[in-house]
Every structure is written in structure tokens, then in C-alpha cells.
Amino acid sequence: MNRFWIPLVAFALLCVVFGVALKRAPEKQFVASALIGKPAPDFVLPDLLHPGGMVDSKRFHGGWVLVNVWGSWCEECIKENPMLLAIGKSGKVKLLGLNYKDDDDTARKWLTDNGNAFDAVAVDHDGRAAIDYGVYGAPESFLVNPQGVIVHKVVGQITQQAWQATLLPLIDGAKS
Amino acid sequence: MVPEIGQYAMILALLLAAAQAFFGLAGPWRGAERWTQAVYPAVAGQFVLLALAFGCLIWSFVNNDFSVLLVAKNSNSALPIYYRVAGTWGNHEGSLLFWVFVLSLWTLAVAAFSTSLPRPFVARVLGVLGVISTGFLLFSLKTSNPFERLQPAPPDGLDLNPLLQDFGLTVHPPMLYVGYVGFSVAFAFACAAMLEGKLDQTWARWTRPWTTVAWMFLTVGITLGSYWSYYELGWGGYWAWDPVENSILMPWLLGTALIHSLAVTDKRGLFKSWTLLLAIMAFSFCLLATFMVRSGVLNSVHSFASDPKRGVFILVFLVLVIGGSLGLYVWRAPLLRSSAGFDLVSRESFLLFNNILLVAATGVVFGGTMAPFIADLAGHETISVGAPYYNRTFLVPMLPLFALVALGTFARWKRGQLGESRRRMLGSFAVALVLGLAIILGIYGDRSLLAPIGVVLALWIIIAALLDPVDRLRRRLSLPAAVIGMTLAHVGVAITLLGITTMESRRMDRDVSLAPGQQATVGDYTFRLESVQDVDGPNYSAARARVLVSHNGKPDVVLLPERREYDVQQQSLAEAALGVSWHRDLLVTMGDPLGKDAWSMRLQVRPLMRFVWLGAFFMAGGGLLATLDRRYRRRREAGQAQVAAAGALPGTAP
Numbered sequence: 001m002n003r004f005w006i007p008l009v010a011f012a013l014l015c016v017v018f019g020v021a022l023k024r025a026p027e028k029q030f031v032a033s034a035l036i037g038k039p040a041p042d043f044v045l046p047d048l049l050h051p052g053g054m055v056d057s058k059r060f061h062g063g064w065v066l067v068n069v070w071g072s073w074c075e076e077c078i079k080e081n082p083m084l085l086a087i088g089k090s091g092k093v094k095l096l097g098l099n100y101k102d103d104d105d106t107a108r109k110w111l112t113d114n115g116n117a118f119d120a121v122a123v124d125h126d127g128r129a130a131i132d133y134g135v136y137g138a139p140e141s142f143l144v145n146p147q148g149v150i151v152h153k154v155v156g157q158i159t160q161q162a163w164q165a166t167l168l169p170l171i172d173g174a175k176s
Numbered sequence: 177m178v179p180e181i182g183q184y185a186m187i188l189a190l191l192l193a194a195a196q197a198f199f200g201l202a203g204p205w206r207g208a209e210r211w212t213q214a215v216y217p218a219v220a221g222q223f224v225l226l227a228l229a230f231g232c233l234i235w236s237f238v239n240n241d242f243s244v245l246l247v248a249k250n251s252n253s254a255l256p257i258y259y260r261v262a263g264t265w266g267n268h269e270g271s272l273l274f275w276v277f278v279l280s281l282w283t284l285a286v287a288a289f290s291t292s293l294p295r296p297f298v299a300r301v302l303g304v305l306g307v308i309s310t311g312f313l314l315f316s317l318k319t320s321n322p323f324e325r326l327q328p329a330p331p332d333g334l335d336l337n338p339l340l341q342d343f344g345l346t347v348h349p350p351m352l353y354v355g356y357v358g359f360s361v362a363f364a365f366a367c368a369a370m371l372e373g374k375l376d377q378t379w380a381r382w383t384r385p386w387t388t389v390a391w392m393f394l395t396v397g398i399t400l401g402s403y404w405s406y407y408e409l410g411w412g413g414y415w416a417w418d419p420v421e422n423s424i425l426m427p428w429l430l431g432t433a434l435i436h437s438l439a440v441t442d443k444r445g446l447f448k449s450w451t452l453l454l455a456i457m458a459f460s461f462c463l464l465a466t467f468m469v470r471s472g473v474l475n476s477v478h479s480f481a482s483d484p485k486r487g488v489f490i491l492v493f494l495v496l497v498i499g500g501s502l503g504l505y506v507w508r509a510p511l512l513r514s515s516a517g518f519d520l521v522s523r524e525s526f527l528l529f530n531n532i533l534l535v536a537a538t539g540v541v542f543g544g545t546m547a548p549f550i551a552d553l554a555g556h557e558t559i560s561v562g563a564p565y566y567n568r569t570f571l572v573p574m575l576p577l578f579a580l581v582a583l584g585t586f587a588r589w590k591r592g593q594l595g596e597s598r599r600r601m602l603g604s605f606a607v608a609l610v611l612g613l614a615i616i617l618g619i620y621g622d623r624s625l626l627a628p629i630g631v632v633l634a635l636w637i638i639i640a641a642l643l644d645p646v647d648r649l650r651r652r653l654s655l656p657a658a659v660i661g662m663t664l665a666h667v668g669v670a671i672t673l674l675g676i677t678t679m680e681s682r683r684m685d686r687d688v689s690l691a692p693g694q695q696a697t698v699g700d701y702t703f704r705l706e707s708v709q710d711v712d713g714p715n716y717s718a719a720r721a722r723v724l725v726s727h728n729g730k731p732d733v734v735l736l737p738e739r740r741e742y743d744v745q746q747q748s749l750a751e752a753a754l755g756v757s758w759h760r761d762l763l764v765t766m767g768d769p770l771g772k773d774a775w776s777m778r779l780q781v782r783p784l785m786r787f788v789w790l791g792a793f794f795m796a797g798g799g800l801l802a803t804l805d806r807r808y809r810r811r812r813e814a815g816q817a818q819v820a821a822a823g824a825l826p827g828t829a830p
Contacts, residue, residue, distance in 0.1 A: 004509040007453060008502040011460075015495055021549045022487045075249065126750070 182232025200303020243329035300368035351397030358390020363459035423465035630677025661802030668794025675787025
């Protein structure tokens with residue numbers, strides 16, 4: 001074996017890594033974020049559901065909150081919405097929506113059409129609050145504990161499995 | 177009707193691409209002249225069909241045909257026509273069609289401009305390009321069909337992602353694609369040379385202009401992306417080390433290495449196997465970038481494009497194309513022998529170091545991008561690698577590289593002694609050092625280690641780059657476009673280096689509370705809030721601040737940031753004011769009212785911000801000039817003579 005094999009062998013190894021990563025891609029939703037374990041950035045933003053009012057994230061301190069970044073332009077968000085409705089119904093967490101780079105009227109219509117799972121929706125038109133949260137795209141969700149600390153970040157849709165196996169145990173585990 | 181025409185055109189293009197691949201590779205292999213000839217109509221036909229298909233997609237967007245799923249998802253009848261056209265490639269499916277369309281354009285150009293090269297060789301190049309085109313067309317039709325219908329058609333579309341409704345973001349992806357696809361030409365030339373088994377330096381010579389043009393487009397694409405993210409966010413960020421950005425940077429770094437090593441292979445016949453490997457790697461990283469962004473294995477992302485099915489397809493394609501070419505490399509590279517030697521202080525060895533450092537820099541970025549995968553596989557928690565890692569590690573190979581840009585210009589081909597140039601090298605460094613330290617102590621004031629290193633290196637690069645052309649002019653020698661191009665590109669490197677190091681070490685941000693009449697100082701700049709007025713816009717009312725910025729007491733510029741309240745949407749938006757000048761950017765953002773006429777404001781001073789992008793445009797311009805050099809045209813004539821000679825020999829097929 002001579003040195004000219006090295007690139008091919010390295011590439012083969014890389015393919016194995018990619019292959020395995022690909023196989024696990026659907027289940028891999030949890031990305032450690034630099035913010036985990038840090039206080040959730042607070043924001044005061046216009047209220048989507050009650051025009052003229054403001055949403056203050058501090059209002060949600062003291063209970064579990066799921067901050068969900070979404071937009072009516074985001075396809076995955078439509079797919080995620082039934083899960084959010086189910087989570088909302090469970091009563092385990094408050095759902096705080098962060099409407100990311102969206103048009104207000106379209107967003108309200110979207111909620112009417114697809115169902116509103118949120119307890120409150122803050123309008124982040126220029127994406128500043130999202131920047132504070134290190135958001136790459138929508139949907140992304142942050143689980144915040146009653147002390148106001150981010151304990152988990154979900155990139156992409158929250159699946160049934162993710163809710164059951166990871167988020168719910170985190171909430172219940174902390175309570176017991 | 178029109179979408180169906182586009183669909184059929186795509187399917188026919190796929191068949192022609194397969195034909196192009198087959199005849200291009202099998203013709204020369206069997207020595208069948210008529211098969212080889214069949215490649216050309218396939219190339220031309222494929223271009224016409226893909227142009228038609230892409231045109232049909234644009235037509236569907238422009239005419240708001242919401243029965244096409246892609247249009248319904250990405251456009252809206254209220255969207256201005258400009259964004260409707262741009263919406264064609266502002267999404268996964270459309271951008272793939274655009275990709276293969278650009279590939280067919282490059283292929284056509286190769287076929288048209290390579291008439292002077294040996295026929296079997298060109299056929300092989302076109303055959304390899306046909307394989308790539310076949311793969312992408314299959315991928316597009318099987319997993320990401322842009323013409324998929326939606327029945328019943330909705331009355332209106334969902335609108336384009338607001339993030340993409342920006343001029344810069346509509347221009348920047350096409351530039352990148354043209355660059356990515358351009359590297360496929362270098363890749364195809366390398367593969368054809370390996371298939372042919374004729375691995376002298378001629379393939380490197382033929383590839384050079386193509387590679388430089390591809391590199392130029394990639395440079396412009398990256399720069400536009402960086403500029404618009406800065407402008408759009410109004411945040412002062414110009415590079416975030418996001419995995420998507422990294423996947424663009426890696427092919428660029430390798431492409432930069434490639435254009436330098438191609439020069440050595442062309443001029444001196446050295447590094448032959450290394451250049452081949454680089455040509456394969458540069459394009460492989462373009463494909464890898466596509467895989468990482470489109471398959472969903474990366475977390476960064478743009479979940480709109482992620483779909484595991486697509487990932488599997490691209491991975492198989494990667495294995496075939498990259499694996500195949502690396503296999504060829506294992507087979508052919510051992511045949512290469514460099515006859516010529518070179519000394520340690522020759523230009524060859526400096527270019528070798530340049531290559532090593534650029535590949536090392538690619539490794540740093542690749543390591544950071546891959547670390548989350550590896551950690552995940554090893555069973556650790558998923559980690560994300562952030563800017564601090566890159567900022568520190570990236571400098572390790574880059575700083576010596578910048579020194580090499582200056583050093584390399586003094587070395588001569590082959591020769592071991594610097595001789596006369598030693599004096600010039602030391603002299604120019606002394607000048608740069610004195611000048612640089614004078615700037616640092618006189619203007620900057622000593623703050624960090626980074627600024628002095630950056631300034632001195634940048635000055636040295638500029639002086640060194642200008643010495644040769646100035647010398648030529650003084651001695652009334654000719655000044656070829658290639659030399660001017662290289663000089664311009666190297667000066668560009670210095671300008672960007674100067675911009676980044678100065679900006680990073682001397683930028684100043686301050687959050688303050690200001691009432692009319694009050695002022696705040698940031699560095700040498702005094703920001704005085706003169707007044708806050710109520711103004712009415714078309715669909716908003718705003719508080720507009722008048723901020724007078726003085727530099728060392730002298731009035732400099734008036735900035736008018738606004739805090740807008742949109743009537744309908746009940747939204748409050750900050751409209752930052754940007755004060756641009758060649759030597760600094762000033763940025764004032766208005767925050768919330770703090771009561772008693774006071775406002776929260778963010779004041780930013782970014783010295784030499786413009787240099788970061790200006791230098792990159794110099795580099796791209798240098799690349800363009802270099803490809804215009806007369807010798808490439810002369811070579812075509814020389815190439816014709818070569819063909820005549822080669823005609824007497826039997827086929828060189830293995």
C-alpha cells in the first residue's frame with residue numbers, strides 16, 4: 001500500500017461517518033446550544049394576538065415555558081403545529097411563540113387556519129430576539145425551566161418521540 | 177402546459193447527459209471516432225433543453241402559476257416581479273435546476289473553447305461533466321422535482337421567505353453556484369488526464385483559466401454574502417463561522433491552493449500528483465457542501481431543505497464520483513514522476529508551503545464543522561463549535577500564509593539563492609516594519625498583538641507585490657496581464673488582512689441612554705443627540721433622531737436613525753443609520769424610549785470595515801485580469817500544433 005491510497009481511505013472513513021450520521025439524522029433533534037444552562041434572554045415585544053399590547057417574557061417566569069420560534073413562511077412549522085397543540089393541551093408547559101420575520105396578518109391567518117397552540121405570541125419582526133437566542137431558522141424551540149434557565153434546545157420539528165422521551169422527562173424529573 | 181414542457185425538457189436533458197457521459201468516456205476508450213463525435217450534439221442539446229426548462233420555471237413564477245407546488249410554496253402574487261424571478265432559485269428545487277443549468281453552460285463553454293485540444297481528451301472531459309450532470313438531474317427529478325403540480329391550485333401562494341427578500345441574497349447564491357460548478361471543470365480535466373494516462377503538465381495548462389474564473393466567482397459570491405449579512409442585520413457581523421458559511425469557505429481555500437499549484441505544475445512540471453489531488457478535492461468539497469447543507473445531517477440549518485431521502489441519494493453520488501476519482505488517483509498517481517528538482521528557497525518551495533498552509537486552514541475549518549458529527553458518533557452529547565475556536569485556530573495557518581505571500585514574490589523559480597532579492601526582501605520588510613509601527617504607535621495606539629502583526633504584514637505584502645511590476649515598468653519591460661492580475665490579487669489579500677485585523681482589534685460598541693442635547697463618546701467620535709422628531713412614513717410613524725457625529729471635535733456626519741411604529745402591524749422597528757466612509761463605518765441604532773425624552777442607543781465605530789470586502793473584490797479582479805493574459809490565447813495556437821503532431825500517433829488509451 002502506497003501513500004496514494006491515503007485520500008481514498010480517508011474518504012471512505014468520512015463516508016462511514018456521514019452514513020451513520022444520516023441514519024441518525026431524523027432522531028437527532030437536540031443540539032447543545034451555548035445557551036443551555038444560561039438564563040433565557042428576556043424580551044418585550046408586540047403581541048400578535050392582541051394588537052397594541054406587548055408580550056413580556058418575564059411574565060412567564062415561575063413555570064415551565066416552551067419558547068417556539070416559528071413563521072407562517074416555514075413549512076416545517078405547519079407539520080409541527082399538531083404536536084404543539086397536543087403539548088399545549090397536556091398543560092405541562094406554557095407555550096410562548098416567537099413569530100420570526102413574518103407578516104402579522106399572514107401570521108394571524110395562519111393561526112386561525114392551523115390552530116393556535118400558543119399562550120402568547122411575540123412578534124420578532126427584525127429577528128433581534130431570535131439573534132439573542134442564537135436561532136438559525138424555524139422551527140426551533142427552547143425549553144425554559146421555572147427559574148428562567150434554558151434547559152434544552154430543539155432544532156426542527158418537535159416529534160412525538162422527542163416530547164415523550166426527552167422534554168417530558170426533563171419537566172417531570174425536575175418536579176419530583 | 178408550460179410546466180409540463182419544462183418537465184419534459186428536463187427528462188430529455190437527463191437522457192442527453194447520460195449519452196454525453198457514455199459517448200464521452202466510451203468513445204476514446206474504444207477509439208471509436210464516431211462515438212467521440214456524438215458528444216458534441218449531446219452537450220449542445222442538453223444546454224438548450226436545460227435553458228428551456230429553467231425558462232419554463234421562471235415563466236411559472238412570473239405568471240403566478242400556483243398549480244406548481246414550488247411556486248405556491250415560494251411566491252405570491254403580491255410579490256414584485258423582481259423577487260418572483262429571483263424566487264426561482266431561492267429554494268432547494270429551483271436552485272438545483274439552476275445548478276445543472278449552469279453546469280450545462282460551463283460544459284458548452286468548454287466544448288466551444290477547447291477546439292484546439294486533442295479530440296479524445298476533450299471528449300473525456302465532457303464525458304466526466306456528463307456523469308456529474310446525470311447525477312444531479314437524476315437527483316433533481318427523483319427527490320426534488322421543481323415542476324411538481326399541486327391540485328387543486330390555491331388562489332395565492334405562501335410568499336417567499338422574508339429572509340430572502342433582499343437584493344444581495346438574490347445575487348449571492350447564483351455567484352456561488354457558478355463558482356462551485358466551475359470547479360467541476362478542473363475536476364473533469366484532472367479525471368480525463370488520469371483516464372488518458374497522459375499525465376504531463378499539459379492538462380494543468382489547459383485547466384488554469386477555467387479554474388481561475390471559477391475561483392473568481394466563488395470569491396465574489398462569498399464577499400457578497402458577507403456584505404449583505406452585515407448590511408441586513410445592521411449588527412456589525414460579517415462572518416459567523418456558521419456550518420453553511422464554512423462549507424463555502426473550504427472549497428474557496430482549496431481552490432486558492434489549486435490555482436497556485438496549477439501554476440507550479442504548468443511552469444515547472446512539479447507537484448503533478450498533488451495538483452491532481454487538489455483538483456479532485458476542491459470539487460469534492462463543493463459536492464460535500466451540497467451534501468451537508470441539503471441532507472439534514474447538519475444542525476445548522478435551513479430545515480426547509482432537509483430530507484433524509486435526499487441525503488442517501490447524495491451520499492451514494494458522492495461515493496461514486498469522489499470515490500471513483502480517488503480510485504483513479506490511486507491507480508494513476510504512482511506513474512507520475514517529477515524530473516525537475518528545486519531548492520529550499522525557490523518559488524516552488526514557497527508555493528508548496530502556501531499549499532500546505534491553505535490545506536491546513538481547510539483542515540481547521542473542516543475539523544470544526546465535523547466535530548459535532550464525530551462527537552455524536554462517539555456517543556458524546558452533541559456539541560457545537562463556535563466562533564472562538566475558529567477565530568483562534570484559523571490564525572495559526574493563516575498568519576504564516578500572509579508572510580509567505582510577501583516572501584514568495586522574492587523567490588525565483590528553481591534557483592536556490594535569493595541573491596540580489598535578499599537585499600530587497602529585507603529592505604522591504606524593514607520599510608513595512610517601520611511604517612507599520614509608526615501607524616500603530618502614531619494612529620492606533622497600542623492595544624493588542626493582532627493589529628501590529630496585521631498592519632506590518634499587510635504593508636509588506638503590498639510593497640513586495642508592487643516591486644516586480646514597478647521594476648518592469650522602470651526597465652521598460654512588458655507588463656503581462658497575468659503579472660498585473662497577481663499583483664492586484666495579492667494587494668487585495670493585504671487590504672482584507674488590514675481591514676480584518678484593524679477592525680477586530682479597534683472596533684468599539686457602546687450602549688448608552690441619550691436625551692436631546694446630551695452626547696456620548698466612543699473613541700475619537702462624539703455622538704451628540706441633537707433632536708428627536710416625529711415623522712410620518714407611508715405606513716408608519718417614527719421617531720427620528722438627529723445625531724451629529726464629531727471626530728476629534730470637528731463635525732463629521734449627521735446620522736438619522738429611526739424608531740418606527742408600523743400602523744397596521746403594531747410593530748416597533750429600529751432603522752439603523754449607517755455612516756460609511758473609506759476609513760470607518762459608524763452605526764447608530766435607536767432602542768426604546770427610556771422616559772423623559774431619553775432614548776437607548778447603540779453606538780458603533782468600525783474602522784476600516786470597507787477594506788474587508790474591498791480587498792476581496794481586488795482578489796477577484798486580479799483573477800479576472802490573469803485569465804485575460806495573452807499567453808492563454810497564444811497557447812491555443814500552440815495547442816493546435818500539438819494536435820497536428822499527436823494526430824500521427826495511435827490513441828494513447830490505456
